[in-house]
Amino acid sequence: MFKKRGRGDADIPMSSLADIAFLLLVFFLVVTTIDVDTGIGLVLPPIPDDTTPPPPVRERNLMNILVNAQGMVLINEQPAAIPTVRERVKAFIDNHGVDPDLSESPDDAIVSIKTDRRTPYNVYIDMLDEVMGAYEELRHQASMDRFGVPYSSLEQGSERRAEIQEMYPKKISIAEPDEG
Amino acid sequence: MSKFQKKQANTKQGVPTSAMPDVVFMLLIFFMVTTVLREVELQVQIDYAAAENIEKIEQKRLVSYVYIGPERLGGGRLGETRVQIDDALVDDINAIRNIMYDKLMEQPRLIVSLRVDRDSEFGIVTDVQQELRHAGTLRINYSTRRQV
Numbered sequence: 505m506f507k508k509r510g511r512g513d514a515d516i517p518m519s520s521l522a523d524i525a526f527l528l529l530v531f532f533l534v535v536t537t538i539d540v541d542t543g544i545g546l547v548l549p550p551i552p553d554d555t556t557p558p559p560p561v562r563e564r565n566l567m568n569i570l571v572n573a574q575g576m577v578l579i580n581e582q583p584a585a586i587p588t589v590r591e592r593v594k595a596f597i598d599n600h601g602v603d604p605d606l607s608e609s610p611d612d613a614i615v616s617i618k619t620d621r622r623t624p625y626n627v628y629i630d631m632l633d634e635v636m637g638a639y640e641e642l643r644h645q646a647s648m649d650r651f652g653v654p655y656s657s658l659e660q661g662s663e664r665r666a667e668i669q670e671m672y673p674k675k676i677s678i679a680e681p682d683e684g
Numbered sequence: 685m686s687k688f689q690k691k692q693a694n695t696k697q698g699v700p701t702s703a704m705p706d707v708v709f710m711l712l713i714f715f716m717v718t719t720v721l722r723e724v725e726l727q728v729q730i731d732y733a734a735a736e737n738i739e740k741i742e743q744k745r746l747v748s749y750v751y752i753g754p755e756r757l758g759g760g761r762l763g764e765t766r767v768q769i770d771d772a773l774v775d776d777i778n779a780i781r782n783i784m785y786d787k788l789m790e791q792p793r794l795i796v797s798l799r800v801d802r803d804s805e806f807g808i809v810t811d812v813q814q815e816l817r818h819a820g821t822l823r824i825n826y827s828t829r830r831q832v
Contacts, residue, residue, distance in 0.1 A: 522701075525708040532715035542738040543797060543825040551817045552724075571806075621807030625800050626733045629828060631733035640737050660742075681810045 544632055549677055564605060565612040567596045568679075569631065573622035578630055586630050593638035597672065610642070610672045618679035635676065642672045728753035728768050733802040734831040740826060746761060746795045749789050750780075752808055753801030765804055777811050784819035799827040 552558060564664035569589070570578040577584050579592055597613045599606035615635055619628055640655070647655035647668050658665040730753040741747055748769075755763035755773065767774040769783055788794050796816055800809055816824065 518705075522705045523709055525705055525712055529708055529712045529715065532712065534720050536715055536719045541741050541744065541797075541827075542830060543741070543827040544735055544737070545739055545741075545795075545823070545825045548714055548813060548817050548822040548824055550820070550822060619806045619810065621805065621810065623803045623806035625806055625809065626802040627827060628806055629735055629802070630732040632826070633828075636735075636737040678813065681814065 536557070544629070546632075546676065546678075552680075561614060562608075562612075565607045565614055567593065567607075567613070567615050568618065569615065569635070570618045571620070571623045571628050571631055573620040575624045575627040586627075586634060589634040590638045590641070591633060593635050594642060597638065598642055602680055614677055615674045616679050618678045619681075621681075636674075637676050639672060643668050646671050686805060724749070724751075724768075726768070727756055727773055728766055728797055728801070729756050729762055730801045731803070731829060732799070732829045736831045737827040740828060741784050741795065741797065743795075746791060746793050747797050747825075748784075748791075748794055749797050749799055750812060751799045752804055752812065753799075754804075764799045765801075765808055767808065777815060780812060780815040781818045784816055788819060788821050792826055793823075794821050795823045795825055796821050797825045797827050 543544075568578075568580050570581075572578065577586055577589060579589070583617060584592060595603075596615075597610050598605050599608075599613075600610075601608045617632070644655040647653060647658060647664075650668070651658075651664055655665075655668060658668065728751050730751060751768040753765060754768045757763050767777065767780070768779065774783075775781060784794075784796065798809065798812070813824070816822070
């Protein structure tokens with residue numbers, strides 16, 4: 505009775521779809537910058553106030569690393585090559601009171617880093633990398649001993665990770681710069 | 685007349701193109717997701733240092749960048765080492781304190797990422813760090829590439 509009238513084609517032309525998509529693709533390809541968002545994390549010490557004196561630290565619990573203007577690394581005033589820093593730091597932290605010159609426990613051990621105004625930045629980063637590497641290896645070892653899995657496989661914010669971090673806390677201090 | 689007729693292959697020639705939009709869209713979506721639009725125009729030259737024991741910054745919205753490197757002059761020449769925050773070069777080092785304090789008020793869990801040219805001297809980094817300490821922004825990160 506009510507015969508449907510024939511309609512025109514209801515299709516959207518699809519042939520240009522690929523062209524549009526390509527255009528957008530090229531735009532995003534051009535503007536993309538794969539950013540470097542990796543780095544060495546550190547927490548700066550707060551500005552000391554005059555009313556509270558700094559907590560006393562025993563000499564043996566402090567490891568002084570100085571990077572001087574010539575790019576030389578000195579550990580407790582003794583020159584040291586950068587590749588040896590990692591072992592020195594590891595021995596210092598993981599001493600558990602055995603050697604009377606090294607730290608009493610990993611919890612007490614503090615690595616203090618001092619620089620000169622003319623220290624080359626890349627030497628500083630290399631040295632810091634070694635110190636971080638020492639902590640990373642100690643944590644890895646502790647994680648293998650305790651849980652049998654590498655430290656890097658422990659999830660961020662998990663209880664196990666926190667436990668390992670508590671065993672070897674990163675106590676890295678940036679020394680006050682010299683005046684002038 | 686032509687005795688040597690070309691043999692015609694029976695198979696159809698031509699690449700099927702019907703799936704092309706799908707492929708292109710997939711690539712498009714990938715690049716859209718990974719793209720970070722450049723928000724600052726760098727006025728200093730930065731060549732990152734490399735390190736092995738590095739960590740990724742997961743929460744990008746917490747990060748604020750400080751660029752330190754030789755200033756780019758016209759014609760590929762490089763000038764003095766300068767500090768750049770956001771879009772502007774910082775003339776007065778002591779102004780960093782206020783800039784960073786304001787940022788910290790907006791984002792209490794701020795991480796300052798120091799993007800320093802590898803050939804810089806550490807003195808200027810020390811100055812910036814002292815300012816950051818005064819501002820109370822203590823979490824920092826030295827941007828480095830992964831060592832290969």
